[in-house]
Amino acid sequence: MAKAPVRVAVTGAAGQIGYALLFRIASGEMLGKDQPVILQMLELPIDKAQAALKGVMMELEDCAFPLLAGMVGTADPKVAFKDADYALLVGAKPRGPGMERKDLLMENAKIFIEQGKALDAVASRNIKVLVVGNPANTNAWIAMKSAPSLPKENFTAMLRLDHNRALSQLASKTGKPVDSMEKLIVWGNHSPTMYPDYRFATIAGQAAPAAVNDDAWYKNEFIPKVGKRGAAIIEARGVSSAASAANAAIDHMRDWALGTNGKWVTMGVPSDGSYGIPEGTLYGVPVTCVGGKYQRVTGLAIDDFSRQKMDFTLKELQEEQDGVKSMLG
Ligand SMILES: NC(=O)c1ccc[n+]([C@@H]2O[C@H](COP(=O)([O-])OP(=O)(O)OC[C@H]3O[C@@H](n4cnc5c(N)ncnc54)[C@H](O)[C@@H]3O)[C@@H](O)[C@H]2O)c1
Numbered sequence: 009m010a011k012a013p014v015r016v017a018v019t020g021a022a023g024q025i026g027y028a029l030l031f032r033i034a035s036g037e038m039l040g041k042d043q044p045v046i047l048q049m050l051e052l053p054i055d056k057a058q059a060a061l062k063g064v065m066m067e068l069e070d071c072a073f074p075l076l077a078g079m080v081g082t083a084d085p086k087v088a089f090k091d092a093d094y095a096l097l098v099g100a101k102p103r104g105p106g107m108e109r110k111d112l113l114m115e116n117a118k119i120f121i122e123q124g125k126a127l128d129a130v131a132s133r134n135i136k137v138l139v140v141g142n143p144a145n146t147n148a149w150i151a152m153k154s155a156p157s158l159p160k161e162n163f164t165a166m167l168r169l170d171h172n173r174a175l176s177q178l179a180s181k182t183g184k185p186v187d188s189m190e191k192l193i194v195w196g197n198h199s200p201t202m203y204p205d206y207r208f209a210t211i212a213g214q215a216a217p218a219a220v221n222d223d224a225w226y227k228n229e230f231i232p233k234v235g236k237r238g239a240a241i242i243e244a245r246g247v248s249s250a251a252s253a254a255n256a257a258i259d260h261m262r263d264w265a266l267g268t269n270g271k272w273v274t275m276g277v278p279s280d281g282s283y284g285i286p287e288g289t290l291y292g293v294p295v296t297c298v299g300g301k302y303q304r305v306t307g308l309a310i311d312d313f314s315r316q317k318m319d320f321t322l323k324e325l326q327e328e329q330d331g332v333k334s335m336l337g
């Protein structure tokens with residue numbers, strides 16, 4: 009029997025990432041080729057954004073996707089999130105050249121307070137929320153705090169782009185394919201302080217540190233390169249990453265919904281207090297997913313180098329939280 013459609017809300021639907029994301033969701037790449045979807049798209053209540061959204065919806069229509077069971081375009085978060093099973097919170101102001109993601113904090117905090125409240129009021133109680141808009145971890149934390157009636161674990165932030173970037177850098181260093189790699193982690197904040205950790209990773213069955221065999225490269229080139237990749241893309245394109253960000257969002261949601269078959273992936277999730285990360289902090293950690301739930305990989309040893317890196321990115325997250333706490337009431 010055909011599956012019942014699920015409702016997928018996407019904010020910032022007429023933006024760069026939205027344009028790279030919606031068609032893939034509607035074609036079944038995110039939730040499976042047998043899962044019909046209803047797209048509920050939110051854009052700003054300004055003529056230009058609403059006209060652009062209308063154009064995107066016309067194009068979606070013109071694709072005649074068999075899995076696209078309905079569409080809603082709106083400027084009202086309570087309409088966009090009504091009974092939503094999934095929400096991809098992309099809509100936010102992106103940074104330009106010379107800015108850090110945390111420079112967007114105050115401006116974007118207002119958006120995530122309003123949207124958290126709207127999710128709280130009208131979304132499915134089982135909704136899976138992915139925050140892409142920057143600063144992603146803190147925006148997810150703000151939305152979670154603004155939605156007290158929804159389970160905290162339903163709110164996640166995107167570190168998958170960082171995870172994928174790290175995989176590709178390791179692939180080009182070792183000459184091995186990305187799908188031969190397992191157990192990579194990106195700890196912490198989606199910012200240059202993030203800590204890509206290859207200590208537990210394997211590459212084609214060999215321990216990653218041995219396969220790379222270049223600790224100086226790992227510490228002095230790989231870690232900063234992955235952390236600063238977003239800025240390098242902005243420098244090259246003049247605007248921030250879009251197709252790769254949409255791709256990572258698809259990967260994150262697909263794995264959460266459909267499972268990882270035991271593979272580790274990185275998700276920004278509210279901490280349970282493990283690894284010295286205070287409870288509730290939205291922090292990138294290794295997880296596996298099964299049955300529509302993520303489970304943290306537990307019991308990993310944290311050496312001095314890692315402790316220092318993990319505390320550094322935590323400190324930045326705590327500063328971001330402190331910067332917006334007064335707005336949360
Ligand atoms: N986490 C990540 O890995 C990652 C990667 C790339 C980009 N990003 C972030 O994603 C966000 C979107 O990037 P983009 O390139 O698509 O930007 P964009 O400017 O092209 O599109 C953003 C869209 O959001 C809309 N918007 C703004 N405020 C809104 C609101 N309150 N409600 C609904 N829509 C709203 C805008 O009208 C615009 O159409 C930015 O914050 C960017 O920094 C995150």
Ligand SMILES: O=C(O)C[C@H](O)C(=O)O
Nearest residue numbers: 103109142238239248249
């Ligand atoms: O770096 C940015 O501001 C955009 C995005 O977060 C990225 O990592 O590409």
